[in-house]
Amino acid sequence: MNSGILLVDKPQGITSHDVVARVRRAAGTRKVGHAGTLDPLATGLLVLGLNSSTRLLTFLVGLDKGYDATIRLGASTTTDDSEGEIVTRASAAGVTDEAVDAGIARLSGPISQVPTTVSAIKVDGRRAYDLAREGVEVELKARDVTISEFTVLERRESTVDGLVVRDLDVRVSCSSGTYVRALARDLGSDLGVGGHLTALRRTRVGPFDVTRASVLEGIDVAPALLAPVDVAERLFPIWRMTADEATDLGHGKRVAVGFDDTDGPIAAVTPARALAGLVSVRGGGAKPIVNFPTDEVAS
Incomplete structure (x- = not known):
């Protein structure tokens, strides 16, 4: 293959x-x-x-995505993670578990989030991180995201440069477009001590x-x-075609399907179990969104 x-x-x-x-x-x-x-x-x-x-x-x-991460409370950085320069420091000694949990609750569910400045978002055709590295002040618009899970797994306290910091190991499940670094930044800001990310691991897509x-x-x-067909079967409704339907679809003919109208995608699978394409349905007929060379991807 x-x-x-x-x-x-x-x-x-x-x-x-x-x-x-x-x-x-x-x-x-x-x-x-x-x-x-x-x-x-x-x-x-x-x-x-x-x-x-x-x-x-x-x-x-x-x-949607899943992450395991570590948030440090007690300092904010230019990049909202440990690779940036520290901007502010404050003791997190007075931050209680109850305050942390309340802050996390405010950052859960549907929220409006301003992406981190050092991101791949394009501003006037250029990546925000490129502009930031050049010293250009970048203001990104807030976007709606959904945080379906924001759970603290472990809490630790230590002293860095004479000030108490609190590290939170967290698990986050979120919609596409969410910045976990921004969650760390916003949690620290809400608690009045600053925050940034020190570790991030994507566990699920x-x-x-x-x-x-x-x-x-x-x-x-x-x-x-x-195999593409294995991936498609986990993501989309499946239209298992007959040999004649597969031939007609490959020739660009309109093929009747037993699905309600939808923008798609629906995975069109050949009798040999190859992914022929992704289609939408209009008026009971399949309309190709993207085709695949079935001789290349047959499994």
């Missing part, structure tokens, strides 16, 4: 692009992309697509878990690939 979705456990200290570059060399193809960037500080699940399966990545980017991911070092790509 030379097309599929690859789950990689990204190590700390390298960019998502570095992972793509290594997988390109290991797989012997230039056609590799990823769904959702991880910062160099972060570890965990990075979802990649190879060859024609890169067409699936658009539909993976918007899936939609139904895909980091426990099923491959280690990057010495990765053997081919046996680790998930």
Whole structure:
């Protein structure tokens, strides 16, 4: 198989692009992309697509995510994480567990969040992090996100540079577009002592878990690939076509389907169990959203 979705456990200290570059060399193809960037500080699940399966990545980017993270209360930084310069310090000695829990409750559910300044969001065609590195003041608009879980797993207290800091190991489940760094920043701000992220690990993207991911070092790509049809069956309603329907769809003909009208996507699967494409339904007929070369992806 030379097309599929690859789950990689990204190590700390390298960019998502570095992972793509290594997988390109290991797989012997230039056609590799990823769904959702991880910062160099972060570890965990990075979802990649190879060859024609890169067409699936658009539909993976918007899936909800899961993270394990460590938030430090007692200091804020320029990047909202430990890679930035410290901007403010304050003792977190007076921050009670009850106050932390109340602050987390205010940051749970549907919230409006201002993304971290050092982010990949584009401002006038340029990435916010590039503008920030040049000293340009960037103001990003708040966006609506949903925090479905924000749970403290462990609490620790220590002294750094003479001031008490509190570290919170947390688990977060959230909608796409959420910045966990911004949650750390906003929790610290709400508690009046500042906050930033010191560790971040992505554990889940939609139904895909980091426990099923491959280690990057010495990765053997081919046996680790998930077939496009296996991925589609976990994400979309399935239209199992007859041979004639598959032929007609491949020729661009209108094919009647037994689904209610929807913008899609619905996964069109051939009798040989290959993903022929993703379709929407209009007037009882299938309309292709994206097609796949079934000779390449048959499993």
